[in-house]
Amino acid sequence: MNIPHLLQQLHGGEARGVARAISLVEDQLPGAEQLLAGLDRQRIEKVLILGLTGPPGAGKSTLTGELVGVLRRQDIRVGIIAIDPSSPISGGALLGDRIRMMQHALDPDVVIRSMATRGRLGGLCGSAGAAARIMAASGCRVVILETVGIGQSEMDIVRLADLTALVLAPGFGDDIQAMKAGILEVADLLVVNKADQAGARRLQLDMGTVFSDPGDREDRICATVASEGAGIETLMERIFFFEQLYRQDGRLQERRRRSFTLETLDWATEMVKARLQEKMKTPRFECVEPRQAALELVRGLVNEKVNYKKI
Ligand SMILES: Nc1nc2c(ncn2[C@@H]2O[C@H](COP(=O)(O)OP(=O)(O)O)[C@@H](O)[C@H]2O)c(=O)[nH]1
Ligand SMILES: [Mg+2]
Incomplete structure (x- = not known):
């Protein structure tokens, strides 16, 4: 494998180069170290790694597609890493996501990668982190890390992110009650998706009790209707607002150190x-x-x- 050439390809934003680089690292092939050491550190410094998590069916993939739309209208290149809990053989969850991403499939400035949690060779955390930096080096300003659920392995993945949005929707009552106590440990923003459905308002009020500060209640909870593209621009603005804040107060750097560990x-x-x-x-x-x-x-x-x- 010609690593300098591969680096040149991916720094030039070539999708094929990005895909090959991620595979090289994921499969722990010779040259992986050299490749990772050669990535553009300035671009890595500038990227925002955005974690999107929440129960299956809450609307994360739909929301991802819409966020990508907002970013592309601002001419921002974006990467998506979908952590897929299904087996690599069945591929069930992947298919639906692929279809939802079709609208961006031909866009050379949207880089998509799925990673299976099961049946893999190397560790997920390390591979996902490396993939995010490879995407960043290829010019992505934002990398969205989409995971399912709030189990331990998802928590570890979420800890790779600079900023995490927890996506909820009405009708997940028990799930939400169970995780309410831990929400603040993982989520910087709460997205109440499916705001068009009955119970959304109540869910939003209920989530408000998680924050003691009324300002936080206002800033950190966003209502969206992902399937209609409603509320997405506001959500993206909030995300960038908190990114700026965290860069200034040192929280972002602290999180990067944590993910390094x-x-x-x-x-x-x-x-x-x-x-x-x-x-x-x-x-x-x-x-x-x-x-x-x-x-x-x-x-x-x-x-x-x-x-x-x-x-
Ligand atoms: N009514 C309504 N349905 C939505 C909304 N967002 C997503 N959906 C639907 O909810 C289902 C699950 O969405 P998906 O994005 O696959 O959820 P994920 O499992 O969290 O990735 C799909 O059928 C979507 O079309 C919304 O805001 N309102
Ligand atoms: Mg999904």
């Missing part, structure tokens, strides 16, 4: 796991209990001088 740990875990699996192919243990064997294995690994570039 998360991603590093993810890569390191993957590397060690791969090495352990390699060693387990010819296990020779002097003990009878797996826990003891594990200790022996880990001790052996620590004493080893491995060329980790190879794994």
Whole structure:
């Protein structure tokens, strides 16, 4: 693989270059380190990584399509990373999203990538973070990271974002009550989507109780009808408003440091796991209990001088 050429392609904004670069890193192929080290740091500094999360069916994909529309009308290049919980074989959730993104499919300034959570080789966190930076280096000013649900792995993914919007809709009552307490830990903005449906107003009032500050209640809750494109421009304005605020008060830099730690740990875990699996192919243990064997294995690994570039 000719890495300088690949870097040139992706920095020039070529979709094929971006796709190949992400695959190289995701599959942990030789040259991945060189590629990542060669990315345009200034563009990475400028990008906004926007997390979109919420229960399935709330309207995240529809909203993503609409946000992309708003950004493209401002001539802003945008990347989308859709974290797909379905198996790579069934591909169920992907199909619907692909169809919804059709309106942007031919736009060279919309870069789309799906990542499966199941059946993958490397860690998700590290790969998603790297993909976001590759997109940024290709000229994307905004990268949208769409995840489903609020389980632990989604939380980790959301922590890669500079700013996160939680998408809710009427009719998800129990889900919402269950996660209400944790909302502020993850969400900078609350989107009450499907504002055309009964119960939206009540949901919005209910969400208001999450914030003690009336100003926050005003600024951090947005009502949208994604399927009709209503409220999207206001939402995008709020997103940029908070981006500016977080850049100025240092929160954005703090979050980048946090995601650096998360991603590093993810890569390191993957590397060690791969090495352990390699060693387990010819296990020779002097003990009878797996826990003891594990200790022996880990001790052996620590004493080893491995060329980790190879794994
Ligand atoms: N009535 C109404 N339906 C919507 C709205 N936004 C999305 N939908 C519909 O809700 C369904 C789920 O949307 P989708 O974007 O796939 O949700 P996701 O699973 O969160 O990505 C689709 O049938 C959309 O057309 C909205 O604002 N109002
Ligand atoms: Mg979706």
